[in-house]
Amino acid sequence: xxxxxxxxxxxxxxxxxxxxxxxxxxxxxxxxxxxxxxxxxxxxxxxxxxxxxxxxxxxxxxxxxxxxxxxxxxxxxxxxxxxxxxxxxxxxxxxxxxxxxxxxxxxxxxxxxxxxxxxxxxxxxxxxxxxxxxxxxxxxxxxxxxxxxxxxxxxxxxxxxxxxxxxxxxxxxxxxxxxxxxxxxxxxxxxxxxxxxxxxxxxxxxxxxxxxxxxxxxxxxxxxxxxxxxxxxxxxxxxxxxxxxxxxxxxxxxxxxxxxxxxxxxxxxxxxxxxxxxxxxxxxxxxxxxxxxxxxxxxxxxxxxxxxxxxxxxxxxxxxxxxxxxxxxxxxxxxxxxxxxxxxxxxxxxxxxxxxxxxxxxxx
Amino acid sequence: xxxxxxxxxxxxxxxxxxxxxxxxxxxxxxxxxxxxxxxxxxxxxxxxxxxxxxxxxxxxxxxxxxxxxxxxxxxxxxxxxxxxxxxxxxxxxxxxxxxxxxxxxxxxxxxxxxxxxxxxxxxxxxxxxxxxxxxxxxxxxxxxxxxxxxxxxxxxxxxxxxxxxxxxxxxxxxxxxxxxxxxxxxxxxxxxxxxxxxxxxxxxxxxxxxxxxxxxxxxxxxxxxxxxxxxxxxxxxxxxxxxxxxxxxxxxxxxxxxxxxxxxxxxxxxxxxxxxxxxxxxxxxxxxxxxxxxxxxxxxxxxx
Numbered sequence: 001x002x003x004x005x006x007x008x009x010x011x012x013x014x015x016x017x018x019x020x021x022x023x024x025x026x027x028x029x030x031x032x033x034x035x036x037x038x039x040x041x042x043x044x045x046x047x048x049x050x051x052x053x054x055x056x057x058x059x060x061x062x063x064x065x066x067x068x069x070x071x072x073x074x075x076x077x078x079x080x081x082x083x084x085x086x087x088x089x090x091x092x093x094x095x096x097x098x099x100x101x102x103x104x105x106x107x108x109x110x111x112x113x114x115x116x117x118x119x120x121x122x123x124x125x126x127x128x129x130x131x132x133x134x135x136x137x138x139x140x141x142x143x144x145x146x147x148x149x150x151x152x153x154x155x156x157x158x159x160x161x162x163x164x165x166x167x168x169x170x171x172x173x174x175x176x177x178x179x180x181x182x183x184x185x186x187x188x189x190x191x192x193x194x195x196x197x198x199x200x201x202x203x204x205x206x207x208x209x210x211x212x213x214x215x216x217x218x219x220x221x222x223x224x225x226x227x228x229x230x231x232x233x234x235x236x237x238x239x240x241x242x243x244x245x246x247x248x249x250x251x252x253x254x255x256x257x258x259x260x261x262x263x264x265x266x267x268x269x270x271x272x273x274x275x276x277x278x279x280x281x282x283x284x285x286x287x288x289x290x291x292x293x294x295x296x297x298x299x300x301x302x303x304x305x306x307x308x309x310x311x312x313x314x315x316x317x318x319x320x321x322x323x324x325x326x327x328x329x330x331x332x333x334x335x336x337x338x339x340x341x342x343x344x345x346x347x348x349x350x351x352x353x354x355x356x357x358x359x360x361x362x363x364x
Numbered sequence: 365x366x367x368x369x370x371x372x373x374x375x376x377x378x379x380x381x382x383x384x385x386x387x388x389x390x391x392x393x394x395x396x397x398x399x400x401x402x403x404x405x406x407x408x409x410x411x412x413x414x415x416x417x418x419x420x421x422x423x424x425x426x427x428x429x430x431x432x433x434x435x436x437x438x439x440x441x442x443x444x445x446x447x448x449x450x451x452x453x454x455x456x457x458x459x460x461x462x463x464x465x466x467x468x469x470x471x472x473x474x475x476x477x478x479x480x481x482x483x484x485x486x487x488x489x490x491x492x493x494x495x496x497x498x499x500x501x502x503x504x505x506x507x508x509x510x511x512x513x514x515x516x517x518x519x520x521x522x523x524x525x526x527x528x529x530x531x532x533x534x535x536x537x538x539x540x541x542x543x544x545x546x547x548x549x550x551x552x553x554x555x556x557x558x559x560x561x562x563x564x565x566x567x568x569x570x571x572x573x574x575x576x577x578x579x580x581x582x583x584x585x586x587x588x589x590x591x592x593x594x595x596x597x598x599x600x601x602x603x604x605x606x607x608x609x610x611x612x613x614x615x616x617x618x619x620x621x622x623x624x625x626x627x628x629x630x631x632x633x634x635x636x637x638x639x640x641x642x643x644x645x646x647x648x649x650x651x652x653x654x655x656x657x658x659x660x661x662x663x664x665x666x667x668x
Contacts, residue, residue, distance in 0.1 A: 003445050003446075005445075005446070005447060005577050005665055007665065017636060055445065075513070082451075086451050088455060098432075136533065138639070138642075138643055142643045142646055142651050143646045143652065144643050144646045144647075145589075145592060145642060145646065147398065147451065148588060148589045148592070148638065148639075148642060149639050149642060149643075151582070151585050152582070152585065152589075152635040152636070152638050152639050153635075153639070155581075155635045156632045156635050159628040159629070159631050159632045160628065160632075161631070162628050163626050163628035167626060170431050188600060227589045260656040262529070282414065286455055286459070287456075287459065290452060323467060323470050325466040325467040325470050325577075326461070326467050327463075328459075328461035328462065328463030328466055328467070329464040329466070329467045330463070331459065331463060332456065332459040332460030332461070332462070332463040332464065333460060335452070335456035335459060335460070336438070336442065336453075336456050338458060339442060339446075339452055339453050339456060340442055340446055340448060342448065343446040343447060343448060346447075347446075347665075349446075352441065353632060
């Protein structure tokens with residue numbers, strides 16, 4: 001038996017819509033096998049993974065908190081990936097956004113006015129965008145591979161944050177703990193419905209960003225330019241679009257989104273800087289972007305699903321004693337299934353027996 | 365003292381060399397596998413686990429090779445049979461590897477490791493200076509050196525190597541000549557996976573002898589950069605790996621000396637060096653264009 005691909009004359013609309021669901025179904029099946037192999041009841045574990053976190057108000061709030069950075073980053077990444085710019089350093093841009101946005105409340109703690117928060121958000125956006133501009137400029141100017149340079153900058157950003165919170169930015173009244181002073185109240189991103197839980201406005205930013213980018217990508221010339229350059233750089237050149245400028249544009253947009261996610265997380269959910277402020281949001285967002293088929297509205301749904309796996313991982317750890325390390329393996333397998341299922345959109349898959357293949361070829 | 369430093373440099377360089385030489389063969393066949401980090405960490409956790417359970421580090425290293433190859437098979441199936449995007453699939457392999465290894469290795473954290481023993485080459489290991497450096501090392505070091513020479517011989521002095529390079533340079537022409545493009549790429553990817561697995565085993569059986577989550581710490585990515593840095597030439601990969609080994613050991617020594625620079629800046633040096641080297645190398649567009657396998661990363665669907 002051999003697998004053979006037959007190219008479809010045009011993309012299959014059916015599988016375009018179905019492939020994320022097939023992929024998710026396959027992931028759940030794999031998850032069930034994995035849980036069973038680890039000696040847990042698969043159905044019960046799946047319940048704690050995907051249903052239990054949705055049954056209580058406080059955990060819905062946690063869901064929004066976890067989904068906000070994932071959606072924000074992934075929406076920005078979709079611009080990059082659609083235009084064939086491989087920014088995989090969103091984790092670093094997230095951290096740099098958080099750091100740049102934290103300058104005011106950490107270095108000037110007495111500066112307390114209502115406009116501190118908007119300034120922080122802007123600085124966070126600028127920080128993320130500037131950090132993402134580095135691999136973009138290196139790519140345009142020196143032809144440097146952006147995959148490698150953007151990834152290397154993640155490690156640099158993590159070490160820079162580590163140095164700040166252990167060194168110059170350490171809380172003077174913090175008993176030598178590696179963390180900055182807590183942000184004052186003007187520097188905290190407010191909660192959306194404070195009565196019912198802690199979900200902050202980061203989630204609203206994520207939804208707004210997704211809507212705006214959906215509009216730009218599907219309804220404007222800029223969106224056409226992004227996709228054209230991604231699919232056919234040659235055609236893009238004939239249309240008069242500059243590939244170099246697109247590299248900068250895509251990286252700056254995605255860096256800005258990651259930076260906004262970073263400062264929202266720090267000013268909303270955490271309230272100070274610590275050596276580690278992200279459970280790998282920047283990398284998980286890559287999965288979110290592909291699961292959402294690089295469509296901002298799909299990404300909102302995908303972001304909620306991946307956020308659910310974080311919460312589910314915690315719930316399953318508490319209730320059935322399943323290690324929280326399983327979550328990342330689980331998330332990693334989602335991307336595999338998504339990519340494999342995307343093949344169905346472009347190709348028909350046929351199983352061919354080796355001995356019949358030559359005869360068929362002869363007939364053609 | 366000097367000898368000891370050189371010895372540690374070679375220990376830091378060996379995993380880079382192994383992973384990069386495997387990836388070089390993969391890329392020469394026209395496939396870009398960004399999953400090196402994932403295959404490497406899977407090799408590291410397998411090598412450590414098997415050595416711990418059997419007490420035999422050689423068995424651990426062997427298992428790491430097998431697991432690295434099996435893990436790369438996943439990538440090969442997706443990119444070569446299902447023709448998925450190679451960049452995205454490579455990333456998926458890395459993310460899955462980091463996740464899976466953390467899960468598998470959870471019970472290994474803090475356990476004392478089993479170290480691969482040094483193997484002395486009789487007589488030669490007693491030579492002054494070079495004796496200890498070249499002839500009194502662990503098995504994986506010898507493998508890495510011979511493998512590099514073997515790859516030079518294979519790629520540039522055998523017909524099979526020429527075939528592999530032709531697949532990487534123009535898969536359509538190669539296919540038209542009746543060369544089994546997909547089969548050759550499968551084998552190249554498997555070789556790369558095996559090398560990355562062994563590189564991971566070197567980390568957890570020789571370099572650190574312990575299991576730490578995410579212990580590859582970007583070495584798989586540095587290996588990918590080394591292939592570009594070496595402009596797809598095996599001997600330059602060897603030189604590059606030792607250069608990077610020297611940088612990472614140098615910064616460790618600087619940290620130990622406690623010179624007045626933050627340790628985080630020193631830790632960031634290998635990553636910054638990677639970026640700088642990449643910029644310097646890729647600046648020369650013509651040079652990179654000439655050396656890059658022309659079909660690198662392009663999807664191939666045989667027309668029948």
